Amino acid sequence: MLVSALIRHGPAHLMTLVGRYQALARTEGYQSIDQIKGLVSQPRRADQSAFERANYTRMITSLTRDSD
Secondary structure: OHHHHHHHHOOOHHHHHHHHHHHHHHHOOOOOHHHHOOOOOHHHOOOHHHHHHHHHHHHHHHHHHHOO
């Protein structure tokens, strides 16, 4: 999706996206990228099996679309 937005709006659009990301991060109380890294990683999930199922489902879906 990022590449599509950059193709559609041009490379300068990246600065718009960065600004929006920074505003959202501040709103959520994050001070740095290091605080955000890994928030959706498997070890942080309460139910790691749900994380694995979601990744498996996404993989199967992408393979199915690619074979069409």
